[in-house]
Amino acid sequence: MHEWPVRVSVNGVPTEATVEPRLTLADYLRENCGLTGTHLGCEHGACGACTVLVDGQAVRGCLMFAVQADGSEVTTVEGIAGEDGELSPIQSAMRDCHGLQCGFCTPGFVVSITALLRDNPKPTDEEVREGLSGNFCRCTGYQGIVNAVHRAAEMS
Template identity: 65%
Template sequence: MTEHDVTFTVNGVPRTASVPARRLLADTLRHDLGLTGTHLGCEHGVCGSCTVLVDGRPMRSCLLFAVSVDGAEITTVEGCRTPEGGLGPVQQAFVDCHGLQCGFCTPGFVTTITAYLEENPDPTEDEAREAIGGNLCRCTGYQNIVKSVLRAAELKKETA
């Protein structure tokens, strides 16, 4: 099987992986690079648990071939921390607002919300609900996840 070298920046670190042409980005992140925070749920792009940021945009890593992101800037949930390695504002908001239960879907929510707050730093509750509409959670009623979006916006303002 022919392998291709793929070079990209992951969480601020230049990385290269040698992968088959049809290796998914999610598998490359998890198995080749050891970044297991990206979860695979449905593997059909529906649930959102595998969401990562590709050049700042939320993308389903279970639908992307790793070779298609050659040269890109990738941010996983591990890259949503503070520069000092502490919890980032979205991660802290999930803790503050009890926005998770089992936690399986949380990485996808964190990356989605991180990107969303870059575009809309002061969302309303309705806008927060719409922002997370593409991510599924089987444990919560989404109330605390919505609260987490709003709290993350507050935390980002406090640290700006």
């Protein structure tokens, strides 16, 4: 199969690889960049575990091919943490408000919340629930996650 060159800035670090056109962005991040915080759940774009930012927009990494991200800036959950690995306000709020349990869905939520609060710094409960409706959690019941969004908004 023919391979294509891909140049992507990931969390501010330039990356370059030659990949098969069918390689997803999520697999590129995990396999080529070693960034395993982008989780693969359903691989159909429904669960949100693979959410990353591409040029600032929240996208499902399992639905986008790596070649489609060529020339883009990609931010993963690893790129959201502060300097020296300190937690971002969103990550701290998720911890403090019990917005996570098993943690599998947490990276996708953190990335989605980052985009949500950037676009709507003071969302209502309804806006939070609508903004995160593409992310599934099987453990928390969501109230801790909603509370975490409000806490993070207060911290920003």
